[in-house]
Amino acid sequence: MSLVSIAREGSIAVVTIDNPPVNALGQALRQQLWDAVAALDADAAVQAVLLICAGRTFIAGADVSEFGKPPVAPHLPDVVARIEAAAKPWVAAIHGAALGGGFEVALGCRFRLALDSASVGLPEVGLGIVPGAGGTVRTPRVAGVAAAVDLVTGGKPLRAAKAQALGLIDAVVSGDLRAAAIAFAQEAIGKPLPLPASARPVVAPEAGFWDDQQAAITKRAKGEVAPLHALACLRKATEVPFAEAMAFERETFLALRGSDQAAALRHVFFAERAAPRPAHLGAAQPLPLRAAAVIGGGTMGAGIAAALRDAGLPVTLIERDAAALERGVTNLRAIFDGAVARGRLTEAQAAERLAGVTASTDYASLAGADLVIEAVFEEIGVKRAVFAQVAAVCRPDAVLATNTSYLDPAAIAQGVPNPARFIGLHFFSPANVMKLLEIVPTPDTSPDVLATGFALAKTLGKIPVQAGICEGFIGNRILKRYRAGAEALVRRGVAIAAVDAAMRGFGFAMGPFEAQDLGGLDIAFLQREAARATGQDVPETLGDLLVRAGRKGQKTGGGWYDYAPGQRKPQPSATVADLLADQIRAEGQMDGPAIAEHLVAEMAAEGQAILAEGIARQPADIDLVEIHGYGFPRWRGGPMFHAQNRAG
Numbered sequence: 048m049s050l051v052s053i054a055r056e057g058s059i060a061v062v063t064i065d066n067p068p069v070n071a072l073g074q075a076l077r078q079q080l081w082d083a084v085a086a087l088d089a090d091a092a093v094q095a096v097l098l099i100c101a102g103r104t105f106i107a108g109a110d111v112s113e114f115g116k117p118p119v120a121p122h123l124p125d126v127v128a129r130i131e132a133a134a135k136p137w138v139a140a141i142h143g144a145a146l147g148g149g150f151e152v153a154l155g156c157r158f159r160l161a162l163d164s165a166s167v168g169l170p171e172v173g174l175g176i177v178p179g180a181g182g183t184v185r186t187p188r189v190a191g192v193a194a195a196v197d198l199v200t201g202g203k204p205l206r207a208a209k210a211q212a213l214g215l216i217d218a219v220v221s222g223d224l225r226a227a228a229i230a231f232a233q234e235a236i237g238k239p240l241p242l243p244a245s246a247r248p249v250v251a252p253e254a255g256f257w258d259d260q261q262a263a264i265t266k267r268a269k270g271e272v273a274p275l276h277a278l279a280c281l282r283k284a285t286e287v288p289f290a291e292a293m294a295f296e297r298e299t300f301l302a303l304r305g306s307d308q309a310a311a312l313r314h315v316f317f318a319e320r321a322a323p324r325p326a327h328l329g330a331a332q333p334l335p336l337r338a339a340a341v342i343g344g345g346t347m348g349a350g351i352a353a354a355l356r357d358a359g360l361p362v363t364l365i366e367r368d369a370a371a372l373e374r375g376v377t378n379l380r381a382i383f384d385g386a387v388a389r390g391r392l393t394e395a396q397a398a399e400r401l402a403g404v405t406a407s408t409d410y411a412s413l414a415g416a417d418l419v420i421e422a423v424f425e426e427i428g429v430k431r432a433v434f435a436q437v438a439a440v441c442r443p444d445a446v447l448a449t450n451t452s453y454l455d456p457a458a459i460a461q462g463v464p465n466p467a468r469f470i471g472l473h474f475f476s477p478a479n480v481m482k483l484l485e486i487v488p489t490p491d492t493s494p495d496v497l498a499t500g501f502a503l504a505k506t507l508g509k510i511p512v513q514a515g516i517c518e519g520f521i522g523n524r525i526l527k528r529y530r531a532g533a534e535a536l537v538r539r540g541v542a543i544a545a546v547d548a549a550m551r552g553f554g555f556a557m558g559p560f561e562a563q564d565l566g567g568l569d570i571a572f573l574q575r576e577a578a579r580a581t582g583q584d585v586p587e588t589l590g591d592l593l594v595r596a597g598r599k600g601q602k603t604g605g606g607w608y609d610y611a612p613g614q615r616k617p618q619p620s621a622t623v624a625d626l627l628a629d630q631i632r633a634e635g636q637m638d639g640p641a642i643a644e645h646l647v648a649e650m651a652a653e654g655q656a657i658l659a660e661g662i663a664r665q666p667a668d669i670d671l672v673e674i675h676g677y678g679f680p681r682w683r684g685g686p687m688f689h690a691q692n693r694a695g
């Protein structure tokens with residue numbers, strides 16, 4: 048099948064790659080590119096070559112689906128070297144994204160043009176590998192060492208203008224990329240050519256640079272190895288000749304390609320891409336979402352409204368009274384002001400976000416909403432009353448959603464006319480930041496409304512996972528098991544700080560006890576108390592003892608740990624030791640890795656139960672929940688992937 052076509056524009060040969068969906072560099076495409084170089088070198092009438100892609104994007108990289116198999120020639124570094132050594136200059140014309148091997152191919156070209164909307168990057172570390180076709184050796188020669196270290200070890204793409212400022216792109220164009228690139232190539236013919244990247248000198252950084260970078264990446268990576276290997280490749284590129292540095296990079300790439308971390312990150316990569324449109328949605332079609340509404344402007348309501356505005360949807364924000372509404376708008380403004388302070392939004396963009404919010408206490412303003420998301424108090428009476436008011440004014444086909452954490456969406460929907468349009472949409476706090484969205488249909492939810500939930504997630508840039516109805520759905524149910532497992536270790540004499548240190552050592556940003564102190568022990572305590580009030584048998588937890596003693600976490604100056612006034616650094620607490628003394632049997636300590644493996648196994652065991660009950664549809668969904676909702680280290684693949692690999 049032809050993936051490469053060649054056309055002529057005068058003395059310019061236009062090589063067009065057409066390999067849907069993202070022009071990935073599978074073996075067939077590498078072979079056809081190799082053959083094209085040879086053919087065009089032999090064509091005396093051709094004076095320059097333009098490399099451009101059909102479809103949505105320039106080459107998005109090597110074909111990740113080939114990674115589980117032995118590499119097959121022609122290998123990409125050889126194809127890039129062949130392009131770079133071509134008798135005629137090659138000009139890369141980039142639209143969409145030139146990523147990984149795609150950008151490495153562009154670096155092998157003598158010139159690089161990009162549409163102003165395009166981006167370029169070397170995201171390989173996000174797959175647990177390093178660039179394998181010269182990215183760590185050519186980039187420092189083109190953009191300098193500091194920029195190369197940021198690009199390669201961070202893995203984040205650069206917009207065209209920024210890439211141009213660094214010398215990675217020669218010209219940024221708008222409008223007709225092909226025409227602009229042809230004109231650029233014609234202009235370049237006969238003029239002195241820039242040195243190919245491989246022939247350019249590389250300037251070694253100042254003393255101490257590599258040690259500083261090593262320390263910073265080690266701190267940031269928390270056990271992930273690819274970024275440190277990428278740094279080693281970049282350092283090698285400044286210390287030995289090009290060919291030797293290429294060999295080192297290739298050796299590193301091949302070694303990492305077969306690693307557990309690379310396998311885990313590929314697992315997550317494909318799970319994330321399958322998430323927005325799972326096969327079980329079948330032919331269901333999402334309903335149009337042109338205008339949304341949020342009921343409740345508290346912690347979650349404000350965050351959800353911000354997420355909707357970030358996606359460009361007009362939002363009506365409803366609160367119960369004028370004072371609460373004012374607080375809600377203040378919460379929302381604070382979110383956008385924070386984004387401006389961090390440079391994520393301009394003042395004008397923040398103002399535009401706010402201008403798209405209609406704040407009201409009058410439910411009649413919901414009449415035009417296609418989607419209404421409720422985020423009021425976690426009390427079923429309050430929620431049912433809210434939905435009664437909502438249903439009385441909304442269109443009968445408006446999608447109604449609850450953001451409840453623990454209540455049964457079907458119970459909340461009782462009494463709502465046309466319950467087929469009702470669904471649970473469980474956002475995570477902060478709702479405008481956290482990627483995870485648990486989608487919780489009731490037995491009455493229609494397929495189109497379910498598909499609408501998934502479409503909303505894609506619109507908001509979130510990762511949707513469908514969950515069945517049980518206490519805590521998927522994520523909070525596993526969290527409960529995780530916390531219970533951690534408390535059980537403390538009861539066996541394992542130090543609180545040792546548990547947290549173990550989970551940080553595994554790759555979490557913080558351990559279970561530190562996290563509770565940050566979020567507040569009282570949230571879960573109140574849920575347990577509410578369950579007890581309904582007659583459920585909910586055993587007393589160590590956390591209950593602390594809350595009853597007034598220790599709710601950082602917000603009360605102490606929880607599992609003590610905190611010096613105004614400080615957030617956890618200090619082991621003698622008070623807690625006394626409070627828990629008669630709960631603890633001193634069975635001795637466990638080492639960090641054993642603690643972590645034990646608790647991850649607890650998560651996976653709960654995950655297996657969740658699968659067996661049909662609450663989750665597949666193990667990868669549980670992994671996505673834990674990674675995107677609870678900070679499970681991405682390079683471990685999630686609890687299900689990790690447990691399976693350890694077992695395997």
Ligand code: T1G
Nearest residue numbers: 068071107108109110111112146147148170178179180320
């Ligand atoms: N290989 C194979 N398939 C890929 C792919 C890739 N590199 N990238 C995307 N796909 C598939 C994806 O699975 C989905 O398939 C479809 O394309 C659309 O993807 C030697 C070794 C390019 C920004 O890491 O970042 O080069 O589900 O839904 O939102 O040094 O895809 O439709 O069947 O994400 O428009 C480095 C990864 C590889 C880029 C487009 N490259 N891809 O986003 O579409 S390693 C990457 C992306 C490498 C070299 C090394 C995004 C995108 P399906 P999508 P999108």
Ligand code: NAD
Nearest residue numbers: 343344345346347348366367371422423424425451452476
């Ligand atoms: P919150 O107390 O911060 O906000 C609730 C808001 O609802 C308040 O502003 C209140 O004025 C408003 N409200 C109450 N009754 C109302 C009515 N009749 N009409 C309009 N507004 C009314 O609570 P929250 O943390 O934002 O939680 C809201 C919902 O989101 C709960 O169901 C909770 O379980 C769920 N949730 C919370 C989190 C979290 O981490 N806080 C995460 C996911 C889901």
